[in-house]
Amino acid sequence: MRDTLKVELVTQYLNDLEQFVKDLPAHVNRRAVIPTWEFFVQGHITLEKMTKTLHIQDNAALGETALDLAFLRNYPHHFSTKAFTRHEKMRAIRCKSKCHGKRLLSKLISKFDQEAKYSNMLLHILRKGFEGPFLKSEEIIEPLLRKIMMQAGSWCQSEHLAPYSLLVGPAMSGKTRALHELSNHVCVVYICLRPPTSSGHPPRSALAPTMLPPGMTTSALEKHYNKFLTATFQVVADFFRAQNETISDEKTKLKNWFAYNFSNDLKFEESNQFSRDVLKKMETCSPLKYGQENEQLQKALADMQSQAGFVLLAIDEAHALLSSPNAYLEHATSFFPSFRRSLRETLSDGVFTILTGASSLMLFNTTPDPYKSNPEIKWYPDAQLPLWLSGHKLLDPINQLGTFDAMVSAITQPGTWTDLVSADRLVSYGSPFFAACFRDAIACHQERNLILWTLTELALSKLLGANSDTVIRQERCSGLQAFLTAPQALALLGPTIQPQLSGALHLSGEMILSHAAHCKYVKPDSNLIVGNYPSQFFLASAANTFRQSHEPVIVECIKKLTEILRLGLDSKQVAREIASKIILLRAMHEAVPYSHSLDLGPDISEEHRINLLKNGMVFWNHFNEIHYTPDSEDLLKFLHRGMAAQCASSKQSSFDHLFTIYLKPENSDRLDEEHVTFCGISVKDQITEADLKIRNHEWTDTHSGIRISNKNPYLVLLMSLTTKAPSDHLQRLPKPAGQRRASQVFHGLNEFPCLTRNMVNALTELLNVEPDLPELHSGQQDHCHWKKFVHTSNPLVYRQDDRQ
Template identity: 35%
Template sequence: MNEISSRSARPPTVYEKQTQLREGLRRMKESTKFIGQDDLRVFLAIDQASELLASSSSPDLSFLSIFRGALQKIPSHSTGFFSILADINSPLSTFHPTSLYDHPNRRIGKHKPKKLFDPVYQICTFDVHVSDPPRDQHQLQSAFRLLSYGSPFWRAYADEAKRKGLADNEIIQGLTQYALQKLLSTNGQSVPAGSLSDSQVFALLGSTIQPPTLGASHLNSQLISSHGAQCMHIDPSHLKLTSGYPSQFILSSAANQYLASDEARLIRCIQVLASINRQRLFNLGDVGRLVSRIILLRAMQITMQNTPPSPPAADPGPDLITMPFGHSVRLVDFLQTLTGWDQEHFQLGSIDKENKEKLLAEGRVFWNHFISIDHTPSSAGLLRQLYRGLAVTCRHHQPSFDQLFTIYLHSAPTTTAVIDEKRITFGAVCVSNSSDDESVAQASYQWTPAHAGIKLQEHRHPYLVLNFRLHESGPSKASSPRIHPIPRGKASPNQARRRAALAFYGLHAFPCFRAFSLFSAPMFARSLGLFPVSMPMNPQLLSGYTSYFFFLHQNVTYMYNRSYIFLPNHSCLFVACCPLVPDDPRFDQLARYRYCYFFFFALIIISA
């Protein structure tokens, strides 16, 4: 040991230095042979580039400064070198600096900046792994087939895992967990419902129902840099960007699994949406359509939970493995979830018996997220949406419905029957502001494929129309039905006998929303301005309160948007109550009632 220690401490001799130098020069010559090429092109990519911001051995320099200095040594006329820095949490994602750091006076007399590269390049890699369409129901909901759609990375991850010998189930489970980590920007740690940030909520909802984010520039940059969103547009004049979530089934599957596993998570998302809406970031016309997508998604989640796919065999093969919340369901099961009715009690409007039996017996639906389209789809377009497992939301100017989803009429007794465009029909949702039955009958003539411009290859198929009248607070009698079959109206006899149609009055018409905790749906509706806010209080929440409080409840009208309270029995008392903030999502319903009780009691004492 002493000999080795003394030898390592001895400085090298001249001969040893010459030998090391010759070996180093030889290795450098071998590694730099490519420099002699006339057509040399160098592409340098650095991932996790935020590490370059760390300080080097010199306290005054960062690695990024050293790197920039090295790049400046490359001749400006050189066209053979290109470098790109990439990072998921780069501070450079703040595209629009505040005036505090970018005052216009600081730019006076300075030369104009040079535009180096366009901000966005279209690279045709979307759906690059997609090959042949699915042949049957097994292939339709195959997890590995669905990974081929959208970004190419997910299928590349799966193929690499297969080469390493991982089991198919293990691959899908691991990718689903990784997709959730990308959406929530976590490293695998659990995120409780109450800890979900605004950007995490919009990542979960963006990959499922696509709430608009055009007016929220701060959210857009966070979603792109940290939550797996795509940059859809950059406004060069204001240096603002727009984010979006194109159809990516693995992200939608992970988001649905996270939201459906705990009711509090979706309630937290509703609270964030209500808070964002108070900042006027949603257009008035978008609110009802957004709520309708939440209702449909929740109904689909419950239906998939209640009707899981058949358990695979010991060695199922890749076509038989599905993602979480990634299998088709019967239309009749979806309607039972949406209405709470039994199949034998379905009243579907003017549809005749033959078409009703065909629609309910053969209809299947397969989707777990929405995307926005700017055209009216044909049966070929509806078939492509079925391939991707998505539903669509239509623009306001389109001569169509607000939401559309594909219904496949599966007549064969086995799941190996070939999928055919001739078996395609549709389900449609239209959101209305009016609440009277007469307007439903008058408008129903528009709710046909002919009026909407939907061209089906087989025009004799039945179809489904759902009318959501969310501004309606419900009938005065609790026993009155909140779901009504839509009459024929002015629709032609041919259209009316093929149309199954239902009208839903208010949020309480949906059992999947009534199952929420008692404060979530009313608070959401008030915050989004969906219906009058003087809703009846639930006596269960008020158990233990004095009868005097119930008397107050019967004689108090709440005007939440203006934070006023009016007591009809005390005509001289009209109080501005700004501290109450009754629609603040931080207050649950019970806390709000307790606060009202204390406040009213104090008012009565003062007025007495």
């Protein structure tokens, strides 16, 4: 058996290699092929070098074939393992010996097995979570239902595109669970269109292939959707007709319906009685003449409404509707316009559709209508309205799903420093998903550290979005940052530094729908969407761990952010705020393993110096914007969440950022507000010694209005980010009244030892996001001409050097 396998692999290798050589461009020097191939197979040259030598660098398919052949030649026993990435294969090929390569591959396989094991564990926990009670149902579900009913009532065919709305929220915010919880109040027809390759929960519904039929024309697709909706409505009507004959209690009917429509134990595309009944109805429907489809749909709708009352059609993972039934065509249209047009024919406020797991293309109505470019079909037979319905509006998306911090309670508040830093407690903040999974895994006697590792990997995958597995593995294997997209870079920064997500419209939509950002406000018709990453320690921890562990990732994130800021207004001020937060986070990361004393200068008394240096404890991993001046009680709450504060400029004139310092007594672990103080950070572009002296009074607890115990010292850091100063420049603020303030002044990015040269260069580019126009022209040929042009085209903006 083993010999047969060897022969098959050798035969496959020789045949594929022969075909590979035949597929090479005709102009390739055939004498160079064999030595180049041998060098590549032996790991002496890279894949890029080999493809360039053989002139196939633009032929990705041939490059992949070459890599697979080289891997087969070196490691035939691992060839059948499909989980290896191209970079993992290349690493193995380039190992200094086959033994080293085999050890590398064995480690990777062990890791794959571990990931599969904990993926199964997570799936088990997810299923368990769906069976548990829904927390704060009255506060979350009842307002959601009122909003849906209001949307259904406001639907008007002459004003809106179709009777549907998007339930918008980040991954793991409980959207799917909320849809299921709504079934306690109304009839919910739930269908999940999860991709076939996904192993998530709930699984892909048995009706997903019916909703996404391949190969259909647009007209056939609309008839198909009309038939599908008609059959679904008939099945709902039949079910409740039978229930109404024997049961009077509405809650019992809805409970029975939910069991009929959805089972928590269903596997991938596994059918249940509901899906079988719908498919049977579709099969038994007789062919109808033109126009009769709509008549039959309205009849089924009226029957369903009379038997079941209000019905909610809930389509989960709805982004699948943006795929195409004819993906091989150059200008193929998606399923979504046809599905939306069929929904439009449901002329009743008794049925409404909710889409979750949608795409930003759905959010802003940018999906093309299939008839727009078809001159033969332009008008509705009745209303004579253009099929594209120019000017028709989308119903506002629903984003008020208040599940954030649902797992936080009075017992979450720490009483001691040990409680404060406990992962068991910190996981409760933010999305309830993490805390619920952690709780259920502990109840299943899973190992704590492995649970946290699994959840951290999951959090990271939700931040990075669709190709997260590729990005994570490529970064950890090769450190290559080129795989990061702009939204992914922003997502890795978002939970920690909170860049505002309200400028670039479609980028904001993508961040919310695909990269775990939260939607605070959305109005598609006004092209307005506001999103952010609220205070969530666990998500920030996942982003920090990945970003700070790979220097190229940090640098690439900064570069991508610079590109985004170049599209915005007042980007220079934003860049300064962001740069300072990146520096502070980097300093925190570097300070953890390499703790050392800070020179606080002579301005602070010896007693306060000892208290600050010996007892001062800092615990935070992300920033959160605040619109008030905090006191010691607020600072203690910041500490509880592990957050630092970014101060809104309209509310705080002294400091841009604040973080809590806790003066922990040596003999006590108990947390006490009396021991709370702060570090205030003020960020400037450039500041002179004269400025420091004139504005010295501003950087005090008194001027800032931050109320703390008057016996506690505090720290002030001043960042002058673009100063180019000599090394003997003033390093501390002038001595204030009193001796409780310690201070440190940083002049320029080179003053921060936590930054590498590449980080300094990237941050410099970020700070220069609005470059100085004369500097852009300096150094060019005919410098005087360009200088004169700048002054002429910008009158009185710059001072003339040669005043008369």
